[in-house]
Amino acid sequence: MSENEIPEPPAAGGDVDSAARPESVQHADGSAAMRLHRPDDGLLAAIAEGRHHDPHSVLGQHLVAAPGVADRVTVIRALRPLATSVTAVLATGARVSL
Numbered sequence: 001m002s003e004n005e006i007p008e009p010p011a012a013g014g015d016v017d018s019a020a021r022p023e024s025v026q027h028a029d030g031s032a033a034m035r036l037h038r039p040d041d042g043l044l045a046a047i048a049e050g051r052h053h054d055p056h057s058v059l060g061q062h063l064v065a066a067p068g069v070a071d072r073v074t075v076i077r078a079l080r081p082l083a084t085s086v087t088a089v090l091a092t093g094a095r096v097s098l
Contacts, residue, residue, distance in 0.1 A: 029094060034066055036075055047079055055079075061088075 039058055046052040047059065059079055063072040078086045078098040086098040 029092065034069075034073070036064060036066055036073075039077070044079060048081055 047055045088096045
């Protein structure tokens with residue numbers, strides 16, 4: 001993993017809020033990754049099954065509140081049931097595995 005990549009998320013069904021993960025990861029380029037609230041499994045299932053009326057309100061790039069941080073932070077969510085990988089390319093050129 002390069003210094004610009006965020007560590008892989010937990011296995012399917014795992015919760016991002018797991019105590020096994022550090023609160024945040026600081027990268028050499030100044031970017032950081034942190035544990036954030038994971039959307040409810042029922043909500044994700046509704047999106048995957050095409051039953052959610054507004055999937056983009058959950059998926060994609062959003063500003064969210066983060067514990068211990070005064071400003072809102074950017075989160076990028078992707079639902080990838082059939083993808084082998086998903087990568088976001090940030091304005092800085094940093095590549096983030098989702």
